[in-house]
Amino acid sequence: MRAASGALGMDSAGRTREAYVEYLKSITLIAQALQEEAAGTENSEGVTPDTPKLLKLAEQCLERVKSIAAALGKAQVKAAAQERGGGPAPLPRHRRVCSDEGGKLSPFLPPEIFQKLQIAEAQSARKELTPLEEASLQNQKLKAAYEARVARLNPNQAVQKTSLTLSLQRQMMENLVIAKAREETLQRKMEERRLRLQEAANRRFSSSVALTPEEQEQRALYAAILEYEQDHDWPRQWKAQLKRSPADLSVVSGLFSCLLSGAPGPAEPPEPPRESSFEDLERFLASPEGWAPAEAPASSGQDAALPELLKGVVRDIHNAIDRLLALTLLAFEGLGTAAGKDQCLACLEEAFFPPLWAPLLALYRTVQQPREAALARSMERHRHAGPADMGLASRLFPPGPGRPAYASAVQDLRLMALESCPRRKLECIVRALRGICECAEEYCGSRDGRSLATAAIGADDLLPILSYVVLQTGLPQLLSECAALEEFIHEGYLIGEEGYCLTSLQSALSYVESLQ
Known part of the structure; x- marks a missing residue:
């Protein structure tokens, strides 16, 4: 507990890398203590009354390690992209x-x-x-x-x-x-x-003459907005800025930063929320008497009702986002354009989904559990499969021995699982497929001596390559991630490159799931 408390103190002070090392030391100490207890305990189970508490503490420390590692990994990927000249074309x-x-x-x-x-x-x-x-x-x-x-x-x-x-x-x-x-x-x-x-x-x-409760609420809200603008200048300033620069989408981002931060000044960004794993560990160390094993799994009757529960949750999320968007457009009429609405939705997603995605994905994974289990078994059976085993032509292999095939695409899909906003997850999928095309062109070009412009892969090569990349990720949860993305990404993305990439990834997941 002293080691974990020290790591928590470094974490709260912003000493991220030091806290990362200290968390790992804490996990090592816990593992060593459990090993000594198991070896020195006479009962057959090798478990003491403190074992669940130590395991829970190790779990909380591991959550922080994963969260910090994800943040550091994103920073490294971004820095590497900048070194390559702003990322791939x-x-x-x-x-x-x-x-x-x-x-x-x-x-x-x-x-x-x-x-x-x-x-x-x-x-x-x-x-x-x-x-x-x-x-x-x-x-x-x-x-x-x-x-x-x-x-x-x-x-x-x-x-x-x-x-x-x-x-x-x-x-x-x-x-x-x-x-x-x-x-x-x-x-x-x-x-x-x-x-x-x-x-x-x-x-x-309503077709009736009298206003409905919703219309009364809208009218009351609009009246309150007008009354508020009589005493405050910042809403009118934002409206004037939107009118002057209707095509400048950064103005919309600044407006939402102002609204979500609770401060009228556009130059002051909102304070980033503390991560849930940090708060969990903080509460956990503050009250060790509350340590307890995980809850028992739900009964079969509850499992049968989960699909309907998921439908209700999805419907509530859609209704909440639609309502937030309607209220924003009610207050700022200048955002009523198609581009303005899209930017509003993007800003709402950035604020709405990060605290929500983890429990939402857990519900999706529970509903998709039979398919995820089949995908996990297939990934385990074929974890040593090479590109040739997945049907890739030899010209699509890396030319040098010992060089991992399509490593950048594998990394992008793994990073996708760490994101908590649907739009950013979709960007990871698009980057993965672009990376596949770039790697395939590089392999073909270096092997056959052709220019990269003429070494592109065909449509019949994409599914085997993407299936191989999915297999290398070792993440069966991608199945549930894609199911959630299909529900929550904006409809406009489905007719563009993003929709094609998502459909291709879902096809590859189904293919890997069915491998014999």
Whole structure:
């Protein structure tokens, strides 16, 4: 307890690295004490009355170690990205290319093919496309590249033309299947959102002459806002700033920092909350008489009711976020644009989900326990599997011996599990898939002597590589993480690169789960 108290004192004083070392020393001392007790106890169990207390203390120290290690790891990853020149260059969204059979693509396309690609890119930039529309554009690009390659073939190369045709048909079909799955998910989420908003609209906009309680509340709140603005200048200043710079999204972040910190000054950032593991350990050391083993698991009857409980929790979270957003837009009308609402939602997520994600994920994991258990068994059985065992072509291996394959993607998925905001988790998944593409291009380019621009992987290579990366993480909880992300990420992400990456990761998890 003295060692843990010393570590806690260093932690509270901001001496993070020293506290990290001291926590590890505390865990070592506890393990040594338990080992000596087990060896010197005559009873067969090797357990004393103090054993549960020591185990609980070790658990609390380990929670702080994990939390500090995660923070230090993020800092190192960020510093490494800055050293590389601001991080990896963004890849084109949903990059798909033909396979390499029949020769490689020329960097100079015929004028008519180049024009088709330019038209497709212009259409993509003009508006947000649905998954099926985006898949259609991808297939147009594939077809244009196919026509360019076929035009370069000799008339006697009929076998290669047949191979190219079959490859084109396969990839176009895969694009449509994935797009249809994403479209169905998007439609389901939009329908659920429509029903929630319709229910709210039915409550708020009644057909009767008298105002509903919700409308009365809105009117009372707006009147209170106007009255408050008569005596305080800062809301009007923020409104004027939003009006002057409607496209500056940093203004929205500053406004939410002001609102959530409880201080009107925009220059003063909110004080970061203390981490739950820190507070748990602090309370734990303050009252050691409260040490107790973990609670007993829920009964089978409770387990059967958990899916319905989860649905209710999800519905309450959506309603709470919608209400917070509505109140913010009521007070600051300048945020009513699409970009303003998106930024408001991002700021609300940053404040709303960190204290909520851990218990929410625990509920998801309980509901998903049978699938997670199957995934964990599969990961254990195949933990020594190499890239070749997962069906990767030899050209997608690292060229040097002893070099871990796709290590950056594995690290990004592990970091995703440490985040507590859906948007940041989604960014980790996108970085992982971009890292896979970069590694594959590097391996192909260094092995075959080709430039990186022409060494991209095909769609049929992505699932085996991503499945191998999932296997290397050793994290069956990714299954529940993805289920929660699918529910809570903004609908707009599902039709972009983020939605494609999430769908691909879910496919890889299902594949690893089904490995025999």
